[in-house]
Amino acid sequence: MDREHVTIAGPVRFEGSYLGDRAKLGASARLECKICWWVYDPAEGDETWQIAPGTAFTALPAYWRCPQCDGDADQFMVLDNVGGP
Numbered sequence: 857m858d859r860e861h862v863t864i865a866g867p868v869r870f871e872g873s874y875l876g877d878r879a880k881l882g883a884s885a886r887l888e889c890k891i892c893w894w895v896y897d898p899a900e901g902d903e904t905w906q907i908a909p910g911t912a913f914t915a916l917p918a919y920w921r922c923p924q925c926d927g928d929a930d931q932f933m934v935l936d937n938v939g940g941p
């Protein structure tokens with residue numbers, strides 16, 4: 857019963873859920889949908905929602921959702937917080 861070695865979080869790949877806290881996100885931060893793994897890259901924008909390349913995740917409109925699974929933006933996970941604190 858060595859519970860201290862049980863890994864709950866799995867591979868340390870994410871900095872954590874975004875959960876709507878845009879203040880912590882950098883302008884070039886990439887985020888990944890935790891439902892379907894679709895990645896939002898500010899350098900590419902999002903054709904589905906007609907988001908222009910160069911648009912930060914923090915600058916996405918309130919109605920924006922995952923273009924692949926329609927998941928809520930708050931459910932995105934931070935991949936790399938480029939330009940963040």
Ligand SMILES: [Zn+2]
Nearest residue numbers: 889892922925
């Ligand atoms: Zn998704």
